[in-house]
Each structure stands twice: as C-alpha cells, then as structure tokens.
Amino acid sequence: EDQVTQSxxxxxxxxxxxxSLNCSYTxxxxxxxxxxxxxxxxxxxxxxxxxxxxxxKEKERLKATLTKKESFLHITAxxxxxxxxxxxxxxxxxxxxxxxxxSGTKLNVKP
Amino acid sequence: GAGVSQSPSNKVTEKGKDVxxxxxxxxxxxxxxxxxxxxxxxxxxxIYFQGNSAPDxxxxxSDRFSAERTGGSVxxxxxxxxxxxxxxxxxxxxxxRSASTDTQYFGPxxxxxxx
Numbered sequence: 001e002d003q004v005t006q007s008x009x010x011x012x013x014x015x016x017x018x019x020s021l022n023c024s025y026t027x028x029x030x031x032x033x034x035x036x037x038x039x040x041x042x043x044x045x046x047x048x049x050x051x052x053x054x055x056x057k058e059k060e061r062l063k064a065t066l067t068k069k070e071s072f073l074h075i076t077a078x079x080x081x082x083x084x085x086x087x088x089x090x091x092x093x094x095x096x097x098x099x100x101x102x103s104g105t106k107l108n109v110k111p
Numbered sequence: 112g113a114g115v116s117q118s119p120s121n122k123v124t125e126k127g128k129d130v131x132x133x134x135x136x137x138x139x140x141x142x143x144x145x146x147x148x149x150x151x152x153x154x155x156x157x158i159y160f161q162g163n164s165a166p167d168x169x170x171x172x173s174d175r176f177s178a179e180r181t182g183g184s185v186x187x188x189x190x191x192x193x194x195x196x197x198x199x200x201x202x203x204x205x206x207x208r209s210a211s212t213d214t215q216y217f218g219p220x221x222x223x224x225x226x
Binding site: 004041049096102103 | 115151166214215219222
C-alpha cells in the first residue's frame with residue numbers, strides 16, 4: 001500500500017501566487033519527514049527535516065509544517081526559479097532503514 | 112565540502128551486458144543508500160549499507176542486482192545481464208546516521224539506458 005501520497009501531481013502558479021503542496025503518510029510511526037527539491041537531470045536536493053507534529057521549518061520562500069498525518073510545503077510569492085519537482089519522504093520509526101518517497105509535485109512558476 | 116558523487120553520469124548499454132555504477136559518499140557518512148527512479152515515479156529503495164555491511168537488501172529487484180561497499184566509503188552497484196526494464200536513473204545517497212538526524216544527501220545520479 002502507498003505509504004506517502006503527494007498532491008497535486010502538478011501545479012502551475014503565476015509568479016507571486018502563493019500556494020501549498022501536500023504530503024500525506026500512513027506509516028505507523030514517524031521518525032522523520034523530509035522535503036527535497038529535484039531539478040531535471042539532477043539528484044534531489046535536501047530542503048527540510050521535520051520530526052514532530054507542530055514543527056515548522058523555513059527557508060527563503062519555503063515553509064514546511066508537520067501534523068500527525070501530513071505535511072505541507074508552503075510557497076510564498078514564488079519565483080520562476082522555484083520551478084522544480086518537490087519530493088517528500090518519511091522514515092519509519094520502527095525501521096530506521098526504511099525511507100518511503102512520494103512521487104512528487106511538479107511545480108511550474110510562470111513569470 | 113564535497114557532496115555525493117556518482118559515475119558515470121550516463122551509461123548506454125546493450126541488453127544482456129553487465130554494468131557497474133559507482134558512488135562516492137560524503138566523507139564520514141556511515142550510511143549509504145541506493146535508489147532507482149523511473150520516469151514519473153517516486154524513488155524505489157534498492158539497498159542500504161551501514162559501514163561495509165548491507166543489513167537491508169530487500170529492495171533489490173532480482174538476483175541480477177548486487178552491490179558492495181569497501182572501506183566504509185565507495186560503493187558499486189552491479190547489474191548483470193541488463194534488461195530494458197532496468198533503464199532508469201540510479202541515485203545514491205549518504206547519511207551521517209547520528210542520534211539526531213538521518214538526513215540523506217543525494218548524488219546527481221547515473222542515467223542507465225538499456226537498448
């Protein structure tokens with residue numbers, strides 16, 4: 001069964017139009033939730049790690065939040081250079097070796 | 112500092128040939144992971160190393176796939192008798208694996224095309 005589901009699959013925004021990406025997960029116990037950015041032809045680039053519900057992390061125009069069942073990546077006033085695929089991954093608390101990745105949200109920010 | 116590096120960046124091979132993919136992790140990172148990413152798909156876990164040991168090989172899709180790690184550093188993923196369905200981007204990640212963080216840092220990947 002799917003452990004991590006990301007929505008939407010694709011998102012088109014105008015420059016400056018804020019929005020949120022969703023990552024919902026079903027692992028029984030969460031050790032950590034990770035957000036990555038992936039540009040075409042490149043490996044995922046680490047953005048944030050969240051460990052507990054209520055935690056928030058910020059970096060420039062990005063803000064990640066975590067609840068017991070999902071995480072949001074909020075993008076405030078995006079710019080075209082924010083266009084990329086954003087991946088979410090969860091680490092199973094009962095098996096630290098297991099990281100489950102979502103299929104990603106492909107973000108396209110138009111100038 | 113230097114990140115995770117992978118070589119080659121691209122590999123085109125004929126069906127039935129063997130290929131070796133290399134990963135150089137971040138210095139000092141004890142954990143190393145291999146993933147496979149097919150077009151439009153999420154990352155598929157292949158194998159995990161802690162030091163030179165592979166306690167979790169559960170993601171290897173068949174016995175044609177194998178991996179080793181030497182000196183707690185460089186890792187090689189070998190695919191024997193390649194098939195067209197093996198075409199994908201193979202990603203390597205390393206992690207410090209401390210008590211406080213398991214954040215994985217990824218290399219640029221090797222794009223494998225099997226003709």
